[in-house]
Amino acid sequence: KSARRNGKQxxxxxxxxxxFKNINDTLGHGAGDALLVEVGKRLRSSVRESxxxxxxxxxxxxxxxxxxxxxxHAALIARKVLSxxxxxxxxxxxxxxxxxxxxxxxxxxxxxxxxxxxxNADMAMYLAKEHGKNDFRFFEPEMDAGVAAxxxxxxxxxxxxxxxxxxxxxxxxxxxxxxRTVGMEALVRWR
Numbered sequence: 001k002s003a004r005r006n007g008k009q010x011x012x013x014x015x016x017x018x019x020f021k022n023i024n025d026t027l028g029h030g031a032g033d034a035l036l037v038e039v040g041k042r043l044r045s046s047v048r049e050s051x052x053x054x055x056x057x058x059x060x061x062x063x064x065x066x067x068x069x070x071x072x073h074a075a076l077i078a079r080k081v082l083s084x085x086x087x088x089x090x091x092x093x094x095x096x097x098x099x100x101x102x103x104x105x106x107x108x109x110x111x112x113x114x115x116x117x118x119x120n121a122d123m124a125m126y127l128a129k130e131h132g133k134n135d136f137r138f139f140e141p142e143m144d145a146g147v148a149a150x151x152x153x154x155x156x157x158x159x160x161x162x163x164x165x166x167x168x169x170x171x172x173x174x175x176x177x178x179x180r181t182v183g184m185e186a187l188v189r190w191r
Contacts, residue, residue: 002066003107004108008068009069009107009109011065011073012063012104012121013078013102013103013136014103014104014118014122015060015062016059016100016102016125017098017100018100018133019133020058020098023091027094031092035091035096035098039098042084043081046077046081047077050067051064062121071138075138081102082102086099101128101133101134101135101136103120103122103138105121105139120143124137125137166189166190167191171184
């Protein structure tokens with residue numbers, strides 16, 4: 001509302017901790033909770049007083065950068081956040097290091113309401129994760145088209161499975177030395 005009223009840009013950074021589940025699974029939920037508290041402090045120290053840091057749930061955080069000049073300002077803060085999150089933390093007597101993946105959506109170019117900006121920043125965050133984690137990506141409109149295409153393909157695959165449209169073919173794997181079958185390869189064809 002403030003950005004709209006003042007004719008300014010703002011940014012939504014959607015942050016997801018990389019491999020957080022491993023910490024909960026190996027060190028316990030108490031250690032995971034301690035990590036979340038520490039990461040929250042580090043995020044808060046990475047931004048201005050006027051910016052907002054929120055934990056959505058699990059290991060997801062959102063930062064709202066109020067009144068930014070352009071995308072480079074959001075990128076600068078994203079790099080600062082990645083640097084703040086990565087130093088080791090002692091959890092349950094063990095030093096643990098975590099990283100984060102960040103997606104960024106800019107108001108008003110990437111959305112004009114909270115839901116759209118959050119959704120678009122979330123999409124960009126998943127792209128950062130797919131490209132190796134510990135990085136950030138800006139939302140691009142073609143990401144939305146890619147998600148829609150994957151959703152459509154998923155629906156078509158579920159329909160094809162229910163309709164029995166898949167056929168399995170087996171191909172033997174033969175040892176050159178012994179000329180004996182040593183395994184099989186299964187191929188699935190979609191009719």
